[in-house]
Amino acid sequence: MTATTRDTGDAVACTGLAYAFGETNAVDGLDLTVREGEVFGLLGPNGAGKTTAIRCITTLLPVPAGMVRVFGQDAAGDRMAVRRLLGYVPQQLSADASLTGRENVSLFARVFDVPRRERAARVGQALGAVGLTDAADRLAGTYSGGMVRRLELAQALVSAPRLLILDEPTIGLDPIARTGVWEHIGAVRAATGMTVLVTTHYMDEADQYCDRVGLMHHGRIRALGTPAELRQGLSERRGAEATDPLPTLEDVFRDIAGSGLETSSGDFRDVRSTRRTARRVG
């Protein structure tokens, strides 16, 4: 386990983060704290602002309003220092299909300044950690979707990040590949003690794999806690009997999104920002 450093605070601390694409407030005063060592799930439907928030935390977008700190470092200030702490897996399957798995990981070892003498060993360990040792010298273009995701995980792990950020890691994967991806995330976290921040709109996955979740809607966190707390809370609000089955996280989300939160304008805004995402994603 890595030694804790001088900054004893949280892995991520956002206060009042806001970001607008033109007229659309994608992120609208987000307050978010990710504790060191936990798996935190940022949940919400398409267009809730999850990806925009992630892009601000990863220094891809500027921070026009509010404050973002990663292990105490200002994400709008010393960006290079923040990037050295991060492993990032974007929404798209982004491995280079015309390189082998090993070359894909090796590129990230190079751009994180891994010295040549330990590069091969480090790349080998990263590939081993996600179970791709046997496929390492095949072109990534021949990989299945789940294998590409694991390869991206290896790319992120090779620099020993303290914070692993995954944006919709299981989107578009079949159920078995999804479980595989989550199991590898869990195993890596257990072995390295790194903090994991993950966005998803699959409530069931968050329920199963996240220590804490934040439900995001219209650019803000609307509910925060462990999955069990949130479900228990809704159950109590509904005045359910102890013998009734607990509501799911999806029920919790419906409850929050439905309780007078601009439901009339919500859909249209969602569609607009989803389209924007789609255009960016290409």
Next chain:
Amino acid sequence: MSEAPAAPPAASAERPHPDGIDLLLRPPEPRAGWRLLPARVVAMCAVELQKLRHDRTELYTRAVQPALWLLIFGQTFTRLKAIPTDGIPYIDYLAPGIIAQSAMFIAIFYGIQIIWERDAGVLNKLLVTPTPRSALITGKAFAAGVKSLIQAVVVIVIAALLGVALTWNPLKLLGVGAVVVLGSAFFACLSMTIAGIVLNRDRLMGFGQAITMPLFFGSNALYPLSVMPGWLQAVSKANPLSYQVDALRGLLLGTPAHLALDFAVLLVAAALGITAASSVLGRLAR
């Protein structure tokens, strides 16, 4: 960062990681400031060479066009003797121009590549590494140079087979390499700059088509400045391709050239290109 190197965990022996994971617990030391840029350039060039090793198709298909230019256009115009070339055969005169042209066509493709990388998420991932934008662009620019260099070797071999009397002086060939890399770096940055402005592959393809031919015909690649009308001479003098061709001719054929000026123009153009492309790269990350 300030973390002490962690001791290899004792638990790793019974974990399902055959190679262990001890190295994955220790962040690599950041490189010192001035060593960062060359390291990133090497990383980008390595990727380019690895891709070429896996798939050489592009190398062969891209050899077709310069071969045809030399074979058909070159041989025909050598017979016509329509273009004043100061006594050297036209095909000899043409060969350096075709080297520059094929290098430019490769470099112009980099704008489309960077948009593709943006769409595929590759660019965002690279931008979340400790790589300043200018280092990423410089890396790509030199990767274009490396690819063009390989292309230049192919064209030189074709030209030699067609009987063009080229120099084999290693120092001059080194100079040829430098000229090809600098020229490609500029055109790659030009195309990445346009990519950062138009942000869209289809629009960029249109721009690419629209600028490559004028850049080629508005240069001294096919004919000397002296036969051009005044306005075209002005265009040609503002076109870095002309300086690239002038230097290549001087080095490969020994014709009178302005090597110092050529190198200066190409260096400044490459530096400006890198600055421009770096400053619009953020638009692609949005």
